[in-house]
Amino acid sequence: QAQAGRTALLSSQQTLRMNQENLSIQLKQMIGADLTSELELTALPEVTDEELEAMNLEEDLEAAKTASYSLYDAKLTLDDAKETFDDAPKNQRSYEYQVALHQWQSAQHTYNAAVQSFETNFRILFNQVKDCKQLLDAARTALAVEESNYAVDQLKYEQGTISYNELLTAQDDLAAAQDEVDTAAINLFSTYNTYRWAVDYGILN
Numbered sequence: 139q140a141q142a143g144r145t146a147l148l149s150s151q152q153t154l155r156m157n158q159e160n161l162s163i164q165l166k167q168m169i170g171a172d173l174t175s176e177l178e179l180t181a182l183p184e185v186t187d188e189e190l191e192a193m194n195l196e197e198d199l200e201a202a203k204t205a206s207y208s209l210y211d212a213k214l215t216l217d218d219a220k221e222t223f224d225d226a227p228k229n230q231r232s233y234e235y236q237v238a239l240h241q242w243q244s245a246q247h248t249y250n251a252a253v254q255s256f257e258t259n260f261r262i263l264f265n266q267v268k269d270c271k272q273l274l275d276a277a278r279t280a281l282a283v284e285e286s287n288y289a290v291d292q293l294k295y296e297q298g299t300i301s302y303n304e305l306l307t308a309q310d311d312l313a314a315a316q317d318e319v320d321t322a323a324i325n326l327f328s329t330y331n332t333y334r335w336a337v338d339y340g341i342l343n
Contacts, residue, residue, distance in 0.1 A: 182323060185330045190271055195264050198337045202260055203253070206340030212252040219245035259342050263333050270329045274322040277315070284308075284315040 166173050203209055219242040226238035291308040294300045336342040 182327055184323070185271075185326050189330070190267070193264065193267065193333070195261065198264070198333075199257060199260050201338075202336045202340050202342065203256060204340070205338065206256060206342070209252060209256060209340070212249045216242075216245040216249040256342060260336055263329070263336060263342070267326070267329050267333050270322065270326040274319070274326050277318040277322040281312075281315040281319050284312045288312045 162177055163173055165171075166175065166177060171177070219238075223238040223242040226232075226235045229235055288308045288311070291300060291305055295302065295305040332343060
């Protein structure tokens with residue numbers, strides 16, 4: 139069983155290395171680097187408390203709407219429909235008038251819906267950033283608890299009151315808590331940068 143487990147782990151390790159190489163090639167392509175070059179990844183940039191405190195929902199929302207090309211394009215469509223309506227014959231029974239009126243009304247609904255959708259998604263994104271921050275704080279608190287528990291179990295192992303397997307279990311719990319912190323930090327970084335893209339460039343995914 140141990141031999142079979144070792145073989146399975148070696149196979150998984152080889153697959154992991156292949157995936158790592160493929161992802162590295164894709165990253166090089168994305169940044170325009172030589173595909174045969176070596177990449178050295180640095181630590182994940184941390185989203186600071188100052189950056190989070192500087193977030194202002196209403197001000198940032200207005201900046202995002204101003205920078206949004208989709209809203210700009212919808213406004214152009216609305217203006218074109220209004221201009222067509224203004225140039226149409228004023229005879230309300232004429233076909234041209236009715237077509238221009240319907241196009242203008244449709245453009246108004248489309249524009250209002252686009253603005254409402256943009257504002258809703260932006261507010262959701264704002265709340266997601268805040269939620270990612272609190273999840274990171276909670277994960278760090280849990281990690282501190284596991285670090286304390288591991289220190290206690292390590293002392294117990296040195297004193298001979300617990301087995302090595304119990305110490306390994308505590309080590310696994312500590313590693314799992316660290317993974318939770320790492321994942322939460324990545325989520326916060328990704329969500330905050332998505333928020334900044336929305337504010338600075340009007341790009342809202």
